[in-house]
Amino acid sequence: xxxDKLSDIFIEPHLGNFLEVLLIIFGALxxxxxxxxxxxxxxxxxxGASRLFILAMIxxxxxxxxxxxxxxxxxxxxEPSLQNLIPLLGxxxxxxxxxxxxxxxxxxxxxxxxxxxxxxxGDWIEINGIYGEVKHIGMRAVQIxxxxxxxxxxxxxxxxxxxxxxxxxxxxxxxxxxxxxxxPDHDGARVKQLLHDVALTSPYLNFExxxxxxxxxxxxxxxxxxxxxPIEPYQQFQFITDMTIRAKAGLKNLxxxxxxxxxxxxxxxxx
Amino acid sequence: MNSQPSEKAEKPEAIALxxxxxxxxxxxxxxxxxxxxxxxxxxxxxxxxxxxHSSEQIKSEEALQTFSRxxxxxxxxxxxxxxxxxALDCALDDWIxxxxxxxxxxxxxxxxxxxxxxxxxxxxxxxxxRLIAKPKQEQILDNDQSWLNHWPDSQTCWVLPNLDxxxxxxxxxxxLIRRFLALALNGDLGTGxxxxxxxxxxxxxxxxxxPSSNALTLRAFDGERLSILFSQLADSAxxxxxxxxxxxxxxxxxxxxxEENNGASKDLEQLAMRCQGNAEIARQFxxxxxxxxxxxxxxxxxxxxxxxxxxxxxxxxxxxxANDENIALILHALLIHNGLPVSAxxxxxxxxxxxxxxxxxxxxxxxxxxxxxxxxxxxxxGYLASRQYLNAQNFLLDDF
Numbered sequence: 001x002x003x004d005k006l007s008d009i010f011i012e013p014h015l016g017n018f019l020e021v022l023l024i025i026f027g028a029l030x031x032x033x034x035x036x037x038x039x040x041x042x043x044x045x046x047x048g049a050s051r052l053f054i055l056a057m058i059x060x061x062x063x064x065x066x067x068x069x070x071x072x073x074x075x076x077x078x079e080p081s082l083q084n085l086i087p088l089l090g091x092x093x094x095x096x097x098x099x100x101x102x103x104x105x106x107x108x109x110x111x112x113x114x115x116x117x118x119x120x121x122g123d124w125i126e127i128n129g130i131y132g133e134v135k136h137i138g139m140r141a142v143q144i145x146x147x148x149x150x151x152x153x154x155x156x157x158x159x160x161x162x163x164x165x166x167x168x169x170x171x172x173x174x175x176x177x178x179x180x181x182x183x184p185d186h187d188g189a190r191v192k193q194l195l196h197d198v199a200l201t202s203p204y205l206n207f208e209x210x211x212x213x214x215x216x217x218x219x220x221x222x223x224x225x226x227x228x229x230p231i232e233p234y235q236q237f238q239f240i241t242d243m244t245i246r247a248k249a250g251l252k253n254l255x256x257x258x259x260x261x262x263x264x265x266x267x268x269x270x271x
Numbered sequence: 272m273n274s275q276p277s278e279k280a281e282k283p284e285a286i287a288l289x290x291x292x293x294x295x296x297x298x299x300x301x302x303x304x305x306x307x308x309x310x311x312x313x314x315x316x317x318x319x320x321x322x323x324h325s326s327e328q329i330k331s332e333e334a335l336q337t338f339s340r341x342x343x344x345x346x347x348x349x350x351x352x353x354x355x356x357x358a359l360d361c362a363l364d365d366w367i368x369x370x371x372x373x374x375x376x377x378x379x380x381x382x383x384x385x386x387x388x389x390x391x392x393x394x395x396x397x398x399x400x401r402l403i404a405k406p407k408q409e410q411i412l413d414n415d416q417s418w419l420n421h422w423p424d425s426q427t428c429w430v431l432p433n434l435d436x437x438x439x440x441x442x443x444x445x446x447l448i449r450r451f452l453a454l455a456l457n458g459d460l461g462t463g464x465x466x467x468x469x470x471x472x473x474x475x476x477x478x479x480x481x482p483s484s485n486a487l488t489l490r491a492f493d494g495e496r497l498s499i500l501f502s503q504l505a506d507s508a509x510x511x512x513x514x515x516x517x518x519x520x521x522x523x524x525x526x527x528x529x530e531e532n533n534g535a536s537k538d539l540e541q542l543a544m545r546c547q548g549n550a551e552i553a554r555q556f557x558x559x560x561x562x563x564x565x566x567x568x569x570x571x572x573x574x575x576x577x578x579x580x581x582x583x584x585x586x587x588x589x590x591x592x593a594n595d596e597n598i599a600l601i602l603h604a605l606l607i608h609n610g611l612p613v614s615a616x617x618x619x620x621x622x623x624x625x626x627x628x629x630x631x632x633x634x635x636x637x638x639x640x641x642x643x644x645x646x647x648x649x650x651x652x653g654y655l656a657s658r659q660y661l662n663a664q665n666f667l668l669d670d671f
Contacts, residue, residue, distance in 0.1 A: 044594075045594065047663060047664050047665050048665045172665070194442060197442040197443075197445055200445070200477075200478060201440045201442050201445065201619070203440070203600045203603065203604065203619070203620060206665075207477050207667050231664070231665050231666060232664070232665065235596070238621070242621045245621070246442055247442070250442045250443065253443070
């Protein structure tokens with residue numbers, strides 16, 4: 001009896017339906033691939049907010065396409081009534097829940113990621129100590145490329161447990177910090193002005209956001225930090241390099257001595 | 272019913288070709304949405320192809336030929352800045368008479384290639400003022416105060432025509448100009464006139480305090496002003512002004528005479544918009560567009576009426592690689608400093624001399640930059656492409 005009822009859920013299979021389902025799956029996959037390629041290609045030829053906007057559209061459009069394909073496929077396999085859907089989805093849920101718990105959790109986190117947007121394509125994020133640019137937000141994992149040009153695939157499941165550090169959060173503004181460690185005996189105001197001018201004269205500087213120079217005295221010397229923003233997030237390393245090189249030259253011209261901390265053995269090695 | 276705006280029932284008042292206005296009043300010629308759409312479409316097409324399709328000739332242009340350089344110099348000679356000096360005189364009349372204590376200096380912000388330095392030099396001669404020479408590069412980097420110590424006495428009006436040459440975008444290249452501006456704005460240097468390029472102005476306003484209320488600039492050249500200017504230029508070499516006809520439509524591009532002021536043709540309005548009201552850049556595009564019928568030159572010279580055909584305005588220089596950050600950096604450095612020698616470029620850019628020369632040669636082959644005396648500068652035909660390139664990459668632009 002129960003067996004008869006389960007079989008009643010499904011529409012009697014025939015070739016036409018089967019071909020239609022295949023066509024929908026193939027079409028959806030083709031469209032997803034085309035959107036991913038075209039949007040990424042176009043975004044890479046743009047800059048700033050327009051680039052980030054186009055990149056952020058990709059996962060949303062993919063989710064819409066998948067849902068559309070699912071809605072089109074279901075009535076071709078089962079009679080789409082409430083009585084039919086509840087047992088089928090229940091059975092499917094239990095089976096997947098046991099067999100692919102983490103996989104399904106990642107898929108759900110992927111849907112949450114599209115809605116909540118803790119990271120977008122083009123953002124610079126850090127998860128579990130891995131820092132890089134978000135290149136692709138898949139259904140299961142996010143692909144980031146580190147500054148060393150290494151691709152890292154991090155499952156969306158990390159959303160539930162790990163803090164996500166997003167350096168620019170969907171905007172072109174990404175703060176860069178250049179650090180300088182100086183001998184404590186110097187004219188602090190003069191050094192602060194020099195470091196401010198170093199940032200102000202960098203060709204990578206974004207003028208829209210103010211520059212800050214933060215000074216902190218330490219037992220071994222004085223720690224200076226230039227906080228400034230490059231025009232584009234991907235310029236962060238060139239920007240920090242440019243500020244560091246030019247600031248070192250300027251500090252040397254002023255006769256400033258850099259702090260040198262002697263290499264000490266670790267505590268456990270002393271005894 | 273309602274009166275038609277296109278019908279010129281009343282004779283319009285004569286417009287001032289050259290006029291200095293407060294910088295806050297500056298407005299670029301209005302951009303028609305159709306023209307913007309056309310420009311965006313061209314940019315979009317360039318995303319897919321690096322080739323330039325602007326050289327595709329329209330049918331009626333196929334039979335026409337370009338003029339020799341000498342003939343072009345006759346038809347479109349260089350702009351005589353004399354009238355601009357008169358306009359500057361007019362704008363500064365009150366200030367010179369009253370010399371108010373709250374504004375001891377006036378800034379004259381020049382559009383690129385619009386002869387700001389020359390206009391100020393001529394104004395200096397006319398008013399027996401003292402022309403101040405720019406400091407040397409070493410003086411800028413060493414913050415050498417002797418440049419300021421040798422300032423003329425405060426009784427004489429002084430003119431510094433190129434503030435853009437008094438700084439370097441370098442950590443040690445700003446101290447001298449900051450000191451100078453502090454003294455000048457405080458009135459310690461007496462009454463003076465300071466000329467500055469629009470790009471340097473945009474940068475310097477972010478580096479030190481400069482009140483924009485003391486700044487004047489030339490009014491933008493709209494289609495009507497361009498029409499008058501080109502007519503004047505053509506008139507200067509001919510007893511009777513040649514007839515300028517659009518090669519595609521056959522319609523007159525310039526009025527037959529300067530007295531007959533029927534407003535600007537659509538071609539010139541579009542040119543004014545594209546050039547953002549910059550008369551010198553528009554003049555260069557105008558020169559490039561003029562065409563002649565083959566084997567007619569000798570015949571025409573003997574007749575009283577000359578017909579000159581105006582072809583499609585070119586795109587100007589094109590920078591094909593839309594994503595080369597190094598090109599953007601060098602273009603920006605050149606514009607911010609109104610041209611620089613290679614030695615100074617090496618101070619302001621994170622590249623070696625070799626890389627800089629390599630980039631400059633690439634840009635020279637594209638017609639975007641050129642060597643002028645010792646300074647590398649953006650060319651008038653490369654300016655619009657450079658500005659668009661920097662705009663696309665979100666670099667700081669001038670206000671014009």
